[in-house]
Every structure is written in structure tokens, then in C-alpha cells.
Amino acid sequence: MDYEISPPSAASMLESLRAYGYSLNSAVADLIDNSITASAKNIWITLRWKGECSWISIRDDGVGMNEEQLSRAMIAGSQSPLDRRERHDLGRFGLGLKTASLSLARVLTVVSKEEKNSLAIRRWDLDYIAEENTDQWRLLKSAREGSREKLKDFESQRSGTVVLLENLDNLCAGTLEKSPADRNEFYHKIDSLNDHLGMIFHRFLSTSTRLRIFINGESEAHLVKPWDPFYSKHKATEPKPKLQIPFGETVTDVQGFILPHKDMLTPAEYEEAGGPLGWNSHQGFYIYRADRLLVSGSWLGLRDGISKWRAEEHYKLARIRIDITNEMDNDWKIDVKKSLAIPPHNVALSLVRYASTVRAEARDVFAHRGKYGKRKRNEKVGKVWLSKQLRGQNTYRLNREHPVIRTFFENIRGRRDEAEAIFRLIEETVPVEQIWLDSAESPEMRSSPFGSAPEKEVIDAARTFLEMLQGDVSTPKKDLIDEVCELECFADHKEVIYAHFGAE
Template sequence: MDFEISPPSAAAMLESLRAYGYSLNSAIADLIDNSITAKAKNIWITLRWDGENSWITIRDDGTGMSEKQLSKAMVAGSQSPLDQREEHDLGRFGLGLKTASLSLARSLTVASKTGSTPLALRRWDLDYIAGQQTNEWRLLKSGRSNSEEKLAGIDNQESGTVVLLENLDKLCAGTVTKSPAHRDEFYHQIDSLCDHLGMIFHRFLATSSRLKIYINGETEAHLVKPWDPFFLKNKATEPKPVTKIPFGETVTTVQGVILPHKDMLTQDEYEEAGGPLGWNAHQGFYVYRGDRLLVCGSWLGLREGISKWRAEEHYKLARIRVDITNEMDSDWKIDVKKSLATPPQTVALALVQYASQVRKEAREIFAHRGKYGKRERREKVGKVWMARQTRGQNTYRLDRNHPVIKRFLERLGDRKNEAEAIFRLIEETVPVEQIWLDSAESPEKRSSPFGAASENEVIEAATAYLDLLQDGNSAPTDEIISEICELECFSDHKEIIYAHFGAR
């Protein structure tokens, strides 16, 4: 024979499976994928703090597994990534159950039953295997002591699966004592988990008859709420045309969305649309595979020319949905954790072409504070500042043709040069860096024109501007009041101005 059998060390291999870099959020999401593939309608997640004896269960009411199926599922690499999968199958490498579970725990117990087979149980225990002198791949058929009550939830189900994670050394490292601080840190992660699952599985959760996920309870209050990154329920959200990108025998479906500017939203709406990670982190592409979100806001390393696209404040309103199927996994280089995706080159080029326009429009709406939306900008909407490039440098200049500024300069006559000197002083000292820093660090605190002013202050300013524009007429005309209301600084306060001056 010109070969030899060279099996890997059981202890070493199982320890290596823990090193894929899962977080609690990504690990639980990976385990939920198995429940969805098993056609579960309900998933119950329980996290219990008990110091070094803390534990987690993920239970579902899916089709379950027979003893033979369970034994196969517990094998590392139980299915090849090259195998053809059913359309709804969210698996990839046949590793997720093991890598996700063992990334958090040293003991993985799975109990499952189908509508026609009794409860079957298997357990990987890393401490048990490490303690063997033979170093064999011993898959145990019994749970750890006191595990029965943690698995009991499945007893009253016709079918389903429960995954029990014990000896949570990664989550509970150093928690030898049951200190309140360690307990609080453990439970604090639940809020983040709720947000993450609501984002990753929002398409499933949007229809309660399709899927419900509960965390630490079974009531309405314990349900994970879906978060739609495209905020389509808001009328100011602007969906862009759908495009389809062919690649071989597959098709990638793409649709961009431009979210409303902050000035078009209430504070609650702004916070909701910002998502779990905030506005800047959630810009870019959202890659879905079988309705499951893989990438939640990223420009995928794409570039236009020599500049790689990065998360920037002025593109934060741009979000682009990308739908692929599980037969495209290899082409898109989907990783084991299903959190990274890289499009094929021809698809990437088409994505750049499509996204460039979405980014451009999102930037315009961001710059114009959402005031123009889908309609053409009216010439009379006067913007005071103009952005220009002078000798290769970005500069900001007051528009001398702005109706108020123009009339002000005309009235000055021979003293016009004095005003020009003051204007130049203002233009040369615009605190660009400070404005940019404040906007990036606290975008929610950015004020709109006269946003912090009282009604009296708005009326006083409008009166002064009307005086400049009406050529000394005793009473302003409806036309000139309308012109004032179209100025950028007053466009949010039309009702106040019309009411005060009696215009229609």
C-alpha cells in the first residue's frame, strides 16, 4: 500500500475548532441557522448565570433528528461545502453546530427527536477527551450530571432539538465566584444579543407566523423584535430601482435605498433607523443569503478609481440590499461564521457602478439636509454657502447672489468693500475641522437652521430680511413672503412666517 491513514488528534482538533473567532452573538446566530433549516417556527434561547456553572440552551420546534441523523450532525465536517443544498438550507461547511458551540463552551450536548423517533442525545466534552490516554473521538451518549432539567423543555414537544452549552469558559473566564459584577456583565450581553438577532433574522421575524425567537422567557415581552435596516415603513425613505447581475448560472439581486435625513425624522425614528451599531457603521451593502443577513453594512472593500470606499459621514444615508443564494457560497467566498462575503470580480464591477449613483444621491440629500428629496431643487431655495475648489483646495464662500446678501451689498453703496472684507474674514475662518468632528461624534446634536430659536427670533430675522427685499414697501406682498420662506434658513419655519404676516 502506498498510503497510510493519518487521523487527527481528537483533543487537538476539537480545541482548534474553538478558534474561529465567534462572539456570543455570531455563535448563537449560527446555531439558529440550524433551527431555521429544520423548519422551526419557534426558537427559545435561555442564558443562565451560575458562576462557573453558567449555561445556555437553544431549543426549537423544528423537524428534529433521529439518532442516526444526530450522530452524523455531531461529526466535524458532517457535510461538504460542495454538496448541493436545499434552497432554504442556511448551512455551509457542516461545521457550524460544532464550531459555534465549542467557541463558547467546553461541553456541547444536543438532544433531538422527530415525530416518529424517540429522543436521542449526544455530547462532545473537551475535558473528557483531553483526559483520555487513547485520545479517541469519543462522542458521548449521555449528558453531564444535572443536565436533565436544562434539556427538559423538549419533553412536551412532538419534535425539535435542544442545544445545551455548559462549562462556558470563554464567557465566564475568571468567574470562580458568583460575584454580582460578573453576573451583571453576563446578562448585559443579552441586550446586544437581542439587537443582533433582530437584525440578522429580521426578514424571518417580520412575519410572526414565519418565525419567533424568545430570549429568557416565553411571553410577548421576551420576543426578539426585527430591525429593518432599510426603514421602508417611513414615507421619506427612497427606494432605488432593482437591478439583477448575472454570474454564470446565478443572479445577484440588488436594490439601493436612501434613508431620510435626520431633519426629516423624529428623535425616536432617527435612533431606530440608526440601528444597533449607529448610522455610520450601518451604511453600505447588506448581503443576504436565503433571507439571512450575512453582512450588515459594509462597502465590501470595493473602490472607485484608486480610492477604496470607507464608512464616511456623508454616505451614511446609503444602504444597498444584495441577495444571493446558497449555491453562490463559493463564488462569494462565504466564511465559516457566515459573516464575511467577497463578490466575484465581474459582480463587484457591477456593484460599484450601481452603488456609485446611490452614494452620490445619498451625499446630496445629506448635504441638503433632506429638503429636496425626489423633486427638482427650486432656484429660489437660497443656500448661503457654496462649496468650491480653489487651487486644489476645498473652500467655502458666501453666495453673493443670495437674494438677501445681494440686496444688503447694494444698500451699502460705497461701503460695500467693508462688507466684503468682513465676508472674507468669515470665509477664511470657517471651523471646518470642528464642525466635522462635532458632526461625526454627535450627529444627533446637529441643529437645523433656527432649530434652537424661539418663534420670536424667527420672526425678527424674517422681518429684517423682508425689509431688505421689499424696497421700502410698507406691507410685504405674498410673493416676497413666499420668497423668504424658500430661503434655506426659513424653509422649516414657513407656517410661523405665513401666520405672522398673514400670507397665503
């Protein structure tokens, strides 16, 4: 067969490898994948601010590489995505080291050594290749002049690898070392990276003997702390039944969680469970591959009906864990950055059925402020507000059968029309849009019934309702107190009411 060899342009291809759309967070996470695959127990990340001369290093204590292995690892596409991998291998395309690094920097230096072997050094320098203008794939065997100082912490290690990123043009171009604004922005990115790594690798970090990640130091204060999206440590978190979805020769493991309502958490717990991006952004599916989090909160474009599921306030307590293996990469269409996953059609159908139930239960817990999600509500009391559809529109009506409202109408007798007019005025002017906006923009500011009211106000209101319900009926007082305590507005104040009225 007639053919010709058509090698790609080195300068053009290396520049193209920079265009995969990595952020600092996703790039560093991709590099950490390599360290974990190399059995590292400790990873030290250094980010040094020097304006346009800032640099980053990722150092680990893994098994390291010899000259031949490092040379092969520096080749773009060093391993086929079709190759069978070890279960703990977090790579896929053989591109991550190069694409993640070069997305941030124009100079990538990797230094590695196996135990009892000497250092191996390789460097991709995009400026050198452009300046030489030979269009050759010149993989250099030395660090840049002046870079050895940045690698000195590595020289005493028995084994491991360090990735050094210099000339961070996509991160620091145009910045000034003495500019407070530029410096603050750089350190803000470090804070974001800390949060991101604590989320992506939380399963590894939850056991210190499995993995520790340090940022800009080696003490306990510099450790990246794990963030569990499912807030498993809290007793009010509700795990749902597990589901296994077979697909070909593989099985996808699924489990939903309904997180506690804000009213069941302290302010500190609410902030912690909300995660790096906040409650609304962290609802949905969490896809893990070999314990590494790929997708951190997304409804994956799935739908139950016409409209796709979107991140909405009333579903924010629903989080669903999905575990896949690296054998499923092609089926789930895992991308180079390992931040996108699309389930196979048959798996997606099962996920929709399962998630629909979890979402419905999460909405119920949200609507009832976490108070009756796990037990049947006293039907005798009922809700104060009812949601109805009238002429295709959602409307909200005061429940005329609620015992307090019913008693009120009985007491005013001949003035019911006036009361109905006032009730209708209230119902027709419920500020739905403002409530929705306030809840979406500042969910942490939403108060609970009698949330900040002094105890006297709670007791006075409860006394009024007790007198209304008592009327001329000879109902035992204890039963009336129980009924008042079942009112939505007193759900958080039962102990106060029982303590006060039970003693009278």
C-alpha cells in the same frame, strides 16, 4: 497505490475548532440557522448567569433528528460545501454546530427527537477527552451529570432539538457569580445578542407565523423584535430602481435605499433607524442569503477610483440590499461564520456603478437636510454657502449672489470693502475640523436651523429678510414670502411664516 491512514488527533482538532473567531452573537446566529433549516417556528434561547458555571441553551420545535442523523450531525465536516442544498438550507460547511458551540463552551450537548421517536443524545466534552488521554473521538451518548434539569423544558415537546452549552470558558472564565460588574457585563451581552438577532433574522421575524425567537422567557416581552435596515415603513425612505446582475447561471438581485435625513424623523424614529451600531456603521451593502442577513453594512472594500469606500458621515443614509442564493456561496467566498462575503469581480464592477449613484444621491439628501433630494431647488434663491476647491484645498465661501447677501451689499454701498473683510474673516475661520468631529462623535446632537428657537425669533428674522428683499422694488408680497420660505434656514418653518405674514 501505497498509502497510510492519518487521522487527526481528537483533542487537538477539537481545540482547533474553537479558533474560528466567533463572538456570542455570531455563534448563536449560526446555531439558529440550523433550527430554521429544520423548519422550526419557535426558538427559545436561555442564557443563565452563574459566574463560571453559566450556561446557554438554544431550543427549537423543528423536525428533530433520530439517533443516526444526530450522530452524523455531530461529526466535524458533516456535509461538504460542494453538496447541492435545498434553497432554504442556511448551512454550508457542516461545521457550524460544532465550531459555533465549541467557540463558547468546552461541553456541547445536543438532544433531539423526531415526532413519535425517543430522545437522541450526543455530547462533545473536551475536558473528558483531554482527561482520558486516549486521543479517540469519543462522542458521548449522555448528558453531563446534573445537566438534565437544564433540558427539562424539552422533554414535553413532540419534536425538536436543544443545544446545551456548558463550561463557557471563552465567555465567563474568571468571573464571579456575585460580582455586579461581571453580571452586568453578561446581561449587556444578552442585550447585544437581542439586537443582533433582530437584525440578522429580521425577514423571518417580520411575520410571526414564520418564526419567533424568545430570549430568557416565553412571553411577548421576551420576543426578539425585527429591525429593518431600510426603514421601509417610513414614507420619506426612498427606494431606488432594482438591478439584476447575471453571473454564470445565477442572478444577484440589488436594490438601494436612501433613508430619511434626521430632520425628517422624530428622535425616536432617528434612534430606531440608526440600528444597533449607529448610523455610520450601518451604511453600505446588506447581503442576504436565503433571507438570512450575512453582511450588515459594509462597502465590501469596493472603490470608484483610487481610494476604497469607507464609512463616512455624508454617506450614512445610503443602504443597499443584495440577495444571493446558497448556490453562489463559493463564488461569493462565504466564510464558515457566514459573516464575510466577497463579490465576484464582474459582479463587483456592476455594484460599483450602481452604488456610486446611490451614494451620490444619499450625499445630496444629507447635504440638504432631506429638503431637496426629491425636487428641484429654486435656483433664484440658491445656497448661502458654496463649496469650492482653491489650490487643491476644499474651501467654503459665502454666496455673494444669494438674494439676501446681494441686497445687503447694495444697501451698505460705500462700505463694501469692510463687509468683504468681515465675510473673509468668517470664511477663513469656519471650524471645519470641529464640525466634522462633532458630527462624527455626536450626530444626534446636530441642530436644524432655528431648531429650538421660539416662534418669535423665526418671525423677526423672516420680517428682516422680507424688508431687505422688498427695498424699493414693487414685487408682490406673496412672491417675496415665497422667496423667504425658500431660504435654507426657514425650510422647516414655512407654515409659521405663511400663517403670520399672509395674515398681515
